[in-house]
Amino acid sequence: MNVAVEHIATDQPPDDAKARDLDYGWQPGNRIELLENGEAYFPAVFEAMRQAQREILLETFILFEDKVGHELQGILIEAAQRGVKVIVSLDGFGCGELSPAFLSDLAEAGVAVQMFDPAAKLVGIRTNWFRRLHRKIVVVDAAVAFIGGINFSADHLSDFGPEAKQDYAVQVSGPAVADLHHFALAQSGRQVRTRRGWRRRQQRPSPWPTHTDDGLVRLIYRDNLQHRDDIEEAYIHALSKAQKRAVIANAYFFPGYRLLREIRNAARRGVQVQLIMQGQPDVLLAKLAARMLYDYLLKDGVVIHEYCQRPLHGKVALVDDDWSTVGSSNLDPLSLSLNLEANVLIRDRAFNHQLYESLETLARNHCKTMPEKRKPRLWLWRLTVGFLVFHVMRHFPALTGWLPAHKPRLKPFESQAHDH
Known part of the structure; x- marks a missing residue:
């Protein structure tokens, strides 16, 4: 059988372009939990996914076929089979070594698998070096979200050895999850509805809110369109x-x-x-x-x-x-x-x-x-x-846009599923 794996275009806005250009304001009343390394991150994310009833949105730069990747694969397959909508967005460079069998197992179960900026190897070398989907976001049932620097790979666990990474993420519960959900859904190319509080760029919220209540959270992001400097400006401010x-x-x-x-x-x-x-x-x-x-x-x-x-x-x-x-x-x-x-x-x-x-x-x-x-x-x-x-x-986005591997395109393709 054939299974579809979508290819997401480099920096191409989704159909709802208005959603892509919106800024997200400060949201009060959130609960934020620090997750240090894979020992804290993976159990929290996997348990949230196991409890999912409606939807799982996942974006990651790296997913490896190791013990973490296979556990994630099994959880996503089980969720999709019980009727949960599962959308997985992967980077074409960071996830370029995933086997067709691994992706086919996900797609056959009903997981919508998307690959950002895929490119065929040239003389055995990957050519999609620039403009990577480097985000790491998980949103479950629009009720809990995870964001940080941790990929889905075993090198974020201490038992990996001396090369195990030191890293951080956060788990967010509360009103800010709606912004993370809106953003992740929009970036996956799905239609989303705007609501009050998602503002146009000319009304950009301050990186430093005037009120000082605890539990304030604001989502910021960087793209090669209207939000090139938002994260850098937040640090500077x-x-x-x-x-x-x-x-x-x-x-x-x-x-x-x-x-x-x-x-x-x-x-x-x-x-x-x-x-x-x-x-x-x-x-x-x-x-x-x-x-x-x-x-x-x-x-x-x-x-x-x-x-x-x-x-x-x-x-x-x-x-x-x-x-x-x-x-x-x-x-x-x-x-x-x-x-x-x-x-x-x-x-x-x-x-x-x-x-x-x-x-x-x-x-x-x-x-x-x-x-x-x-x-x-x-x-x-x-x-x-x-x-x-x-x-x-800083001028590389314009320069690399001329390369064939980085021309904007949104092209679904069919990959032959492996035999079981």
């Missing part, structure tokens, strides 16, 4: 408001000058600024790029830690006692200029404290702190080179 402390833990750190300047300025005015970076990166280039910026930041009082226990994959930050962000976006050219990303902004004192304690434990027990005074290493030259590299990368 929060740092400009910082009065006491700011902690950023990010796997791939090579931001543009505006964000670097705001980090430096916060430290200059007496804010305790800490950066937690990779000391044992899964991508060596990430460590080399980040170290180009060390001298520029250290000389103004920024404290830099390198996490050395295992690869750091987190994308989290906090400012003062109640502002935090968790999501999929790194602070590098790929995330800030190319990838499709999503974060949540959180105003909640208890959550901020919980995240701070987790990051402080990480920095204190498992990190190497860079010395305040290092031998001069042509920091001005490094910063200039970094500035040029970053801003060249």
Whole structure:
């Protein structure tokens, strides 16, 4: 039999274009739970899916055919067979090694499987390097949502070994789930209805709300259309408001000058600024790029830690006692200029404290702190080179749009199911 697996176009708006261009405001009255690593994330997500009665929406950059991937596959198949609508959106690069048999089992059970920007290999090499669907979002029954940096792969579990990733996600219950549900449904290409509170870009909500009630959550995202800089601007705005402390833990750190300047300025005015970076990166280039910026930041009082226990994959930050962000976006050219990303902004004192304690434990027990005074290493030259590299990368969406593998298209295709 033939089973359909849809291909989602690069950056092509869904039929309801109005939904794609809306901003999401601050939603009060939410319950936010920090989920650290796969040990906390997978049981929470899988249990929510097992309890699903109507709908499961899932977006992920990576899904591997390992023990986590097979458990997820079984849960989704069982849900679809009992009548739950299941839509799974996968990135064509990150999930490019999934076997036809794995995908066919899902599709035959009734799971709607979609692949973002698929591309055939050229001489055995994948060509869809840029504009990745890098978001990690799960929404179940429009009642509970999960968002963060954790993929569906066993390398997010400690028993994977020295290469197991350190990472974070959040579970959200409350009014903000409606925004996450609306967004995930719209990005899957399904028709959605707009409602009050989903606003046009010219009425963009502030990254820093005027009211300070706990439980405030706002969804922000980055695309290559109308929301190119939203996540970067949220970081810049929060740092400009910082009065006491700011902690950023990010796997791939090579931001543009505006964000670097705001980090430096916060430290200059007496804010305790800490950066937690990779000391044992899964991508060596990430460590080399980040170290180009060390001298520029250290000389103004920024404290830099390198996490050395295992690869750091987190994308989290906090400012003062109640502002935090968790999501999929790194602070590098790929995330800030190319990838499709999503974060949540959180105003909640208890959550901020919980995240701070987790990051402080990480920095204190498992990190190497860079010395305040290092031998001069042509920091001005490094910063200039970094500035040029970053801003060249910012134009990559336009350049890569000319490549055949990245021309917008929405094309369903039929794949031959395997024999059982």
